[in-house]
Amino acid sequence: MARPSRVQLAIKQTRPFRSAAQEGTIALLRTASVVSRAVGRVLEPWGLSLAQYNALRIIRGAGTGGIPTLAIRERMIEEGTTITRLLDKLEQAGLIERERSLPDRRQVICRATMEGKRWLDEIDPIVDLADEEAMAALGPRQLQQFIAALDAVREANAERGAPRTMVGSS
Amino acid sequence: MARPSRVQLAIKQTRPFRSAAQEGTIALLRTASVVSRAVGRVLEPWGLSLAQYNALRIIRGAGTGGIPTLAIRERMIEEGTTITRLLDKLEQAGLIERERSLPDRRQVICRATMEGKRWLDEIDPIVDLADEEAMAALGPRQLQQFIAALDAVREANAERGAPRTMVGSS
DNA sequence: CGGAATTAGCTATCATGGCAACTATTGGCA
DNA sequence: TGCCAATAGTTGCCATGATAGCTAATTCCG
Numbered sequence: 001m002a003r004p005s006r007v008q009l010a011i012k013q014t015r016p017f018r019s020a021a022q023e024g025t026i027a028l029l030r031t032a033s034v035v036s037r038a039v040g041r042v043l044e045p046w047g048l049s050l051a052q053y054n055a056l057r058i059i060r061g062a063g064t065g066g067i068p069t070l071a072i073r074e075r076m077i078e079e080g081t082t083i084t085r086l087l088d089k090l091e092q093a094g095l096i097e098r099e100r101s102l103p104d105r106r107q108v109i110c111r112a113t114m115e116g117k118r119w120l121d122e123i124d125p126i127v128d129l130a131d132e133e134a135m136a137a138l139g140p141r142q143l144q145q146f147i148a149a150l151d152a153v154r155e156a157n158a159e160r161g162a163p164r165t166m167v168g169s170s
Numbered sequence: 171m172a173r174p175s176r177v178q179l180a181i182k183q184t185r186p187f188r189s190a191a192q193e194g195t196i197a198l199l200r201t202a203s204v205v206s207r208a209v210g211r212v213l214e215p216w217g218l219s220l221a222q223y224n225a226l227r228i229i230r231g232a233g234t235g236g237i238p239t240l241a242i243r244e245r246m247i248e249e250g251t252t253i254t255r256l257l258d259k260l261e262q263a264g265l266i267e268r269e270r271s272l273p274d275r276r277q278v279i280c281r282a283t284m285e286g287k288r289w290l291d292e293i294d295p296i297v298d299l300a301d302e303e304a305m306a307a308l309g310p311r312q313l314q315q316f317i318a319a320l321d322a323v324r325e326a327n328a329e330r331g332a333p334r335t336m337v338g339s340s
Numbered sequence: 341c342g343g344a345a346t347t348a349g350c351t352a353t354c355a356t357g358g359c360a361a362c363t364a365t366t367g368g369c370a
Numbered sequence: 371t372g373c374c375a376a377t378a379g380t381t382g383c384c385a386t387g388a389t390a391g392c393t394a395a396t397t398c399c400g
Contacts, residue, residue: 034327
């Protein structure tokens, strides 16, 4: 690992990384930070955070049947997030509605309102564009390899770092 | 993009991604989240967050000359972070010390204390191990390609999402 | 049937990040 | 010289994330 790297220059680190693994880890976290900000930036006109947009899309994806609160959390990008207050904001904004489930009254079913769907119809193309720009540096083949590498890393680290007792991990 | 993907399974998304770029973006953010938690987990015994450890390492790297506050922020993984309160904690913990610079009294120079260096000597090998584990799913060649892809994506997105007036961007 | 264990969700608390306003210091320049 | 802009940090306010503890509803079994 004697070669100078771009990440080193980016963070103005003069010394080489102690290992390729360290370089990869730092590059991963730093790149995600940059991309997250870039994508989050396009949501500013709507006053939505990336997490809120993410949740709203998950809820819309559930269709008319709705989706219980904790099922949303499992599908979020940030797994550990506190979902209640995030949904409170979406409900206050009139983008979703919640009601107690009939068969199991512990559950709270979330559905997207018409207003919520309208917002997504507006926002989706813009986020799509942002995603394209975010990955524009990679060719199609590179992108596929990139995704495969991310998948491999994520799966290998899924249990490590598990924040809570995972539901389906027994 | 008709093939089913691992990320889709992981976030229980039944529909295919709208584009490879979207899949890549989500995979990047989600993987970084998982790895960040896994690495951050090993710092718990010391009560340090990943950002604090990151800052402490940067400060130690500056040596006896020290480093001004804002120069630390430029080198952090999370670029936009408010650095003052983070340094307050490190100072309260006795890991760093701060003093006004003599030539330019606006600057506050930060240095690692002996205690701070001792902590890093203990922590570094453990974080190294965590980094190795985080990237263990990739072979040496895959890892190099992975790093190259991350570098390319990060650089292409560096200006987009720029949170503040970048110092050296004029 | 009935109580323990489980599950779904909410709340409280603490730490952190984003952002803007504010102070102090320095530098430019007419 | 004296004013104005730029720079370095700090602080306050709000939103979010991490966690743990709590309540209500349900399920498991003896």
